[in-house]
Amino acid sequence: MTVKLGLVGTGTVGGGCIDILKNHREEFKRHYGIDVELARVCSRNPEQAIEHGVEDIFTQDFHDILDDSDIDIVIELIGGTTVARDVVLGALRAGKNVVTANKALMATHGEEVMRTAEEAGKEIAFEASVGGGIPIIDPMKHSLIANRIDSVMGIVNGTTNYMLTRMAEDDMPYADVLAEAQAKGFAEADPTADVDGLDAAAKIAILASIAFNSRVTIDDVHAEGIRNITPLDLEIAKDMGYCVKLLAHAHRTEEGIDVRVHPTMLPLSHQLATVNGVYNAIYVVGDAVGETMFFGEGAGSGPAASAVMGDVLEVARHLQAGIPPFVGCTCTDKLPLVPMEELKTKYYIRFAVADRSGVLAAMAGVFASHDVSVHSVIQRGKKDGNSVDITYVTHTAREKSVRAVLADIAKLDDVLREEPSVIRVED
Amino acid sequence: MTVKLGLVGTGTVGGGCIDILKNHREEFKRHYGIDVELARVCSRNPEQAIEHGVEDIFTQDFHDILDDSDIDIVIELIGGTTVARDVVLGALRAGKNVVTANKALMATHGEEVMRTAEEAGKEIAFEASVGGGIPIIDPMKHSLIANRIDSVMGIVNGTTNYMLTRMAEDDMPYADVLAEAQAKGFAEADPTADVDGLDAAAKIAILASIAFNSRVTIDDVHAEGIRNITPLDLEIAKDMGYCVKLLAHAHRTEEGIDVRVHPTMLPLSHQLATVNGVYNAIYVVGDAVGETMFFGEGAGSGPAASAVMGDVLEVARHLQAGIPPFVGCTCTDKLPLVPMEELKTKYYIRFAVADRSGVLAAMAGVFASHDVSVHSVIQRGKKDGNSVDITYVTHTAREKSVRAVLADIAKLDDVLREEPSVIRVED
Numbered sequence: 001m002t003v004k005l006g007l008v009g010t011g012t013v014g015g016g017c018i019d020i021l022k023n024h025r026e027e028f029k030r031h032y033g034i035d036v037e038l039a040r041v042c043s044r045n046p047e048q049a050i051e052h053g054v055e056d057i058f059t060q061d062f063h064d065i066l067d068d069s070d071i072d073i074v075i076e077l078i079g080g081t082t083v084a085r086d087v088v089l090g091a092l093r094a095g096k097n098v099v100t101a102n103k104a105l106m107a108t109h110g111e112e113v114m115r116t117a118e119e120a121g122k123e124i125a126f127e128a129s130v131g132g133g134i135p136i137i138d139p140m141k142h143s144l145i146a147n148r149i150d151s152v153m154g155i156v157n158g159t160t161n162y163m164l165t166r167m168a169e170d171d172m173p174y175a176d177v178l179a180e181a182q183a184k185g186f187a188e189a190d191p192t193a194d195v196d197g198l199d200a201a202a203k204i205a206i207l208a209s210i211a212f213n214s215r216v217t218i219d220d221v222h223a224e225g226i227r228n229i230t231p232l233d234l235e236i237a238k239d240m241g242y243c244v245k246l247l248a249h250a251h252r253t254e255e256g257i258d259v260r261v262h263p264t265m266l267p268l269s270h271q272l273a274t275v276n277g278v279y280n281a282i283y284v285v286g287d288a289v290g291e292t293m294f295f296g297e298g299a300g301s302g303p304a305a306s307a308v309m310g311d312v313l314e315v316a317r318h319l320q321a322g323i324p325p326f327v328g329c330t331c332t333d334k335l336p337l338v339p340m341e342e343l344k345t346k347y348y349i350r351f352a353v354a355d356r357s358g359v360l361a362a363m364a365g366v367f368a369s370h371d372v373s374v375h376s377v378i379q380r381g382k383k384d385g386n387s388v389d390i391t392y393v394t395h396t397a398r399e400k401s402v403r404a405v406l407a408d409i410a411k412l413d414d415v416l417r418e419e420p421s422v423i424r425v426e427d
Numbered sequence: 428m429t430v431k432l433g434l435v436g437t438g439t440v441g442g443g444c445i446d447i448l449k450n451h452r453e454e455f456k457r458h459y460g461i462d463v464e465l466a467r468v469c470s471r472n473p474e475q476a477i478e479h480g481v482e483d484i485f486t487q488d489f490h491d492i493l494d495d496s497d498i499d500i501v502i503e504l505i506g507g508t509t510v511a512r513d514v515v516l517g518a519l520r521a522g523k524n525v526v527t528a529n530k531a532l533m534a535t536h537g538e539e540v541m542r543t544a545e546e547a548g549k550e551i552a553f554e555a556s557v558g559g560g561i562p563i564i565d566p567m568k569h570s571l572i573a574n575r576i577d578s579v580m581g582i583v584n585g586t587t588n589y590m591l592t593r594m595a596e597d598d599m600p601y602a603d604v605l606a607e608a609q610a611k612g613f614a615e616a617d618p619t620a621d622v623d624g625l626d627a628a629a630k631i632a633i634l635a636s637i638a639f640n641s642r643v644t645i646d647d648v649h650a651e652g653i654r655n656i657t658p659l660d661l662e663i664a665k666d667m668g669y670c671v672k673l674l675a676h677a678h679r680t681e682e683g684i685d686v687r688v689h690p691t692m693l694p695l696s697h698q699l700a701t702v703n704g705v706y707n708a709i710y711v712v713g714d715a716v717g718e719t720m721f722f723g724e725g726a727g728s729g730p731a732a733s734a735v736m737g738d739v740l741e742v743a744r745h746l747q748a749g750i751p752p753f754v755g756c757t758c759t760d761k762l763p764l765v766p767m768e769e770l771k772t773k774y775y776i777r778f779a780v781a782d783r784s785g786v787l788a789a790m791a792g793v794f795a796s797h798d799v800s801v802h803s804v805i806q807r808g809k810k811d812g813n814s815v816d817i818t819y820v821t822h823t824a825r826e827k828s829v830r831a832v833l834a835d836i837a838k839l840d841d842v843l844r845e846e847p848s849v850i851r852v853e854d
Binding site: 321 | 739748
């Protein structure tokens with residue numbers, strides 16, 4: 001049996017999939033007995049189809065693929081939650097298996113997609129939606145399932161990791177680094193999804209759902225990005241033995257699931273601390289396995305196509321062996337979410353304040369009034385000579401208390417000179 | 428359908444499996460619909476069975492498990508290649524699926540085990556044989572199969588990684604570190620398998636077979652251990668921007684498979700360089716995915732049991748769904764092995780030599796006579812005042828030429844004061 005594939009989307013990742021099929025189709029047959037054939041390709045862009053030499057099987061209408069009874073697996077690589085949703089749900093309802101790289105779709109409409117797949121008796125696979133080429137969803141759904149997963153922390157956005165690395169290593173301000181990332185093609189013209197942590201939020205929603213067997217959507221994830229991070233913060237962090245990463249967190253706590261994305265200070269000895277540039281890594285803690293980490297390229301044609309085609313070959317193998325659809329939705333529990341205000345962690349807070357007597361005492365009073373206990377204070381003069389940077393690291397405190405501290409300090413008369421930098425500290 | 432398990436071996440890993448079943452059996456049912464029951468336990472040691480509360484299902488004769496027609500999956504955790512081979516082959520022939528953590532068996536008799544499984548139409552799974560709890564075999568056999576794997580490099584022996592870390596960080600000599608590792612239970616009374624690289628050789632044989640779809644056995648692997656490594660070498664390496672790891676290598680080359688285990692100098696910026704202590708990590712390069720790395724605890728009760736039970740639950744899921752055995756032997760190719768003498772790499776060689784004129788010139792002559800081109804030479808006086816350390820780093824050279832250099836320098840009259848330290852350099 002030859003398993004027939006319908007590809008929707010011929011951008012970077014789609015092109016990578018076409019390349020893999022061209023290069024390795026014979027090996028898939030010889031090594032694994034898996035026989036796959038690219039039968040139909042859909043794109044809005046006929047030029048891309050010609051570029052990849054697939055003009056003879058090309059269409060601009062995805063319905064041609066959904067309506068083609070020969071197609072066994074539909075590969076959705078157009079992204080977004082509108083047309084992509086129609087393609088994915090339509091394909092499943094038309095009795096086709098689906099492989100997608102679409103994090104936004106799975107983090108927003110995951111429940112609907114999983115339910116539709118189960119009703120249709122078809123498979124849905126989405127390894128490429130998180131961490132590019134890094135195998136993470138499959139290991140969590142298979143190799144690690146004997147564990148109660150307690151924690152998932154990931155550097156899952158290559159753009160911001162590249163920017164933070166560049167800021168730290170080359171002392172470049174945010175705006176310059178963003179412009180460079182855009183020039184190099186690492187960041188979009190509208191960088192919002194990356195720099196505000198929304199891309200990472202979608203990914204951690206997917207991972208949290210799998211890790212805790214409880215549905216988490218992108219709307220459940222508190223997301224803060226890196227716009228307020230300065231090279232000075234990175235320098236101070238380094239002096240304290242830390243690095244700063246935009247980290248996606250998902251922790252199992254007694255109160256429920258704690259899931260969030262924000263800049264995080266990590267000890268330089270942490271395994272995630274050496275993950276630099278455009279690389280991604282996901283750190284998973286299970287009750288039996290202990291600490292594990294999965295590292296690799298988080299984006300790009302080859303890595304993402306590796307994950308997509310891994311899924312395609314797995315589904316094709318099932319079809320050839322006559323295996324019924326394999327893993328349905330595993331969100332069997334309904335765990336509560338911990339509200340962000342209830343978060344308990346340590347905080348790094350840098351204030352640029354007026355350089356005059358009484359300021360430090362006034363600020364200390366505010367911290368005390370909200371029961372936020374301070375671990376250390378560092379004062380450094382600013383270059384302008386009129387203001388100083390005062391950096392606090394707190395003991396473990398509650399988010400809502402720290403927010404109250406920030407609000408009250410903002411109200412102090414003629415004290416603050418800039419927006420404070422707030423970075424949560426993971427020890 | 429309840430899938431019945433027969434466990435052979437109640438040591439560290441077996442105990443971990445019993446714990447996982449006690450803690451999580453209900454979750455496996457609720458989340459994944461997988462229902463497993465520990466039906467029979469075999470051990471030479473009745474006290475361990477009592478300790479784990481399984482005396483009612485205990486036997487000292489593994490044939491009781493092989494002959495029990497109710498048992499669906501046999502878990503072999505006794506290790507070695509004699510009785511374990513009888514258990515594994517006997518179980519397969521008796522129509523049972525097998526999960527094993529046995530690297531020696533799979534690296535020595537892998538072909539026989541795979542063939543027996545295929546003939547019997549049963550599954551054989553062995554994730555725990557490499558890297559303890561780290562998912563590596565399953566990701567290579569599934570998530571990464573769309574790739575041509577070009578390289579696998581692993582820190583796959585926790586004992587020696589602990590010892591090298593301790594030597595480097597605390598300037599302790601080999602013998603002291605070994606004694607400490609033995610006292611802490613990280614090293615066996617007879618440490619040969621670990622310190623001579625044989626344990627790592629078995630593991631890389633298994634990984635190479637999967638990566639290159641070509642059978643590699645432990646006898647094919649050139650193995651050197653860490654007995655000759657001194658803190659001085661680690662210090663010099665660090666000054667040069669390198670660390671030293673006992674690395675298991677498997678590379679695809681134009682001449683064939685290059686597979687070997689030996690101390691290796693790695694740049695400090697390499698992702699494997701920060702893997703310290705008893706941790707393991709496996710670095711895999713594929714043509715589509717690029718660089719990936721899998722990190723975690725390489726040994727111990729919980730991690731190994733996590734991998735074993737991951738396999739058990741996967742096989743149980745297949746049995747419940749009526750799925751025929753899944754992946755047979757994938758060694759469909761017969762690639763040649765590159766003989767060790769033909770290896771081309773860079774070398775670090777430290778000689779302790781007599782401190783007198785003419786020595787350096789004589790040695791330079793030997794390097795030149797075998798066409799081994801030297802990149803750098805560092806000379807440092809020894810504390811005894813009578814000898815000096817001369818450390819060469821070569822350009823890429825052939826192993827047989829370097830061996831000829833070593834042999835000729837050993838023959839120089841009254842020059843060498845100690846065995847030279849030879850460490851291959853990976854850039």
